[in-house]
Amino acid sequence: MRRFTAFILFLAAFLAPVMLSAQTLSSSEVHLDPDTVEQKIDSTLSISLLTCSPGQENYELYGHTAIRVTSRRDSIDIVYNYGVFDFTAPNFTWRFVLGQCDYLLYGEPLVLFAQQYYLRGSWVMEQVLNLTPYEATYLKEFLSLESLPQNRVYRYNIFRNNCTTRARDAIERCITGAVVYPARPRRNTYRSMLHQFTKGHPWAQEGNDLLLGTEVDTLITERDEMFAPIYLMWYADSAIIDNGRGAFRNLVLRRQILLPENAERQQAAADALPDFPLTPRIWGWMLLAVGLCLAVYEVRKRWVCWPVDAVLMTLQGLAGVLLTFMALFSVHPGVTSNWQVWLLNPIPLFFVYTVVKADRRHQRHVYHAFAAALIALFIIFYFIIPQDFAQIILPLALLLLSRAVVHLLVYRK
Numbered sequence: 001m002r003r004f005t006a007f008i009l010f011l012a013a014f015l016a017p018v019m020l021s022a023q024t025l026s027s028s029e030v031h032l033d034p035d036t037v038e039q040k041i042d043s044t045l046s047i048s049l050l051t052c053s054p055g056q057e058n059y060e061l062y063g064h065t066a067i068r069v070t071s072r073r074d075s076i077d078i079v080y081n082y083g084v085f086d087f088t089a090p091n092f093t094w095r096f097v098l099g100q101c102d103y104l105l106y107g108e109p110l111v112l113f114a115q116q117y118y119l120r121g122s123w124v125m126e127q128v129l130n131l132t133p134y135e136a137t138y139l140k141e142f143l144s145l146e147s148l149p150q151n152r153v154y155r156y157n158i159f160r161n162n163c164t165t166r167a168r169d170a171i172e173r174c175i176t177g178a179v180v181y182p183a184r185p186r187r188n189t190y191r192s193m194l195h196q197f198t199k200g201h202p203w204a205q206e207g208n209d210l211l212l213g214t215e216v217d218t219l220i221t222e223r224d225e226m227f228a229p230i231y232l233m234w235y236a237d238s239a240i241i242d243n244g245r246g247a248f249r250n251l252v253l254r255r256q257i258l259l260p261e262n263a264e265r266q267q268a269a270a271d272a273l274p275d276f277p278l279t280p281r282i283w284g285w286m287l288l289a290v291g292l293c294l295a296v297y298e299v300r301k302r303w304v305c306w307p308v309d310a311v312l313m314t315l316q317g318l319a320g321v322l323l324t325f326m327a328l329f330s331v332h333p334g335v336t337s338n339w340q341v342w343l344l345n346p347i348p349l350f351f352v353y354t355v356v357k358a359d360r361r362h363q364r365h366v367y368h369a370f371a372a373a374l375i376a377l378f379i380i381f382y383f384i385i386p387q388d389f390a391q392i393i394l395p396l397a398l399l400l401l402s403r404a405v406v407h408l409l410v411y412r413k
Helices: 002-018 034-039 092-098 110-120 133-146 163-174 190-198 202-211 229-238 263-271 280-301 306-329 347-360 366-381 393-410
Strands: 045-052 064-071 076-084 102-109 124-129 153-155 178-180 240-242 248-250 252-259
Touching (some): 034 133, 045 133, 064 110, 064 163, 076 110, 102 133, 110 263, 163 229, 190 202, 306 393
Antiparallel strands (some): 045 124, 124 252
């Protein structure tokens, strides 16, 4: 069961970055009566934004956000967490692939929430919000109602509707006035931000880059950057509340470390992960080097190693099936504009049998001229297409081009 759970969580982390604009799905919209809130005002309430640092597992790389609610009057200390999902739900993996995965809001005691971050060695930063008693009571009541079974479900979206953006939106909803965040002179793209969090995890980064298209390479706004927990923490530190009548106050009253970082636990978690000795970039160029050596040998001997073509064409076609499926059937806009489909597409699967058959008979096949032209055009446009490609794409394109050229040379008249 633990292995299955780990697999599902890895798949979730692998696919989460492609969830760009699925519509919010909440079972009901929560409405509060201002008079009711007025009657429940608790002057001892304290509301905090909690930010948890990234962990080592793939699904932990981006950190986490939650809201802490404490009251001396009612003796409560609850953390509201928008990042809960049920991987035992029917068709969970399939719905995740299609971008139709639902997440839940749960309230739990602080000690239970903090325990998981203590065990993995992550720090937890607490930013106590500068709210009026009415605003704090409003937010408490809103979170309490939204965490009810009939209200807690929402359609997850890593960039626009995740645990961090939901927490931010809930806080903004309770405030009388507007929250003004600082402007940044340098703007990011979604991909550049994902790279920041997957630095040191090259295979997770490669998986993201293979699935994501040009839409994550456009510049985003400061508000868009708040999908990342640490970025929301930074923005909240400098944010102010404008009540619209010339009065301003800081959003954050004070900040404190709720849970300190533990480097030993972090290192232990990192050591427990599978170790891939080479990066995708190194693997790609190594395969290209081996392929070019084989190509030289084949041209000199006027002989083609058809098993290599069978394996490469099959893998190329299967990767193409995945990218094409995501582009056609997934609701993730980030995968619909993926130029890597030019290279990785299902076409080779339709020709692999006849190509191998022709190779074994030492005959030419029209596929190789078609493939050489298509791949050569891709390489030419590689440097001007407005997309950051996966690291393995260029050496793979050169390898596939070399295979097509070998056939043209060996079987030339």
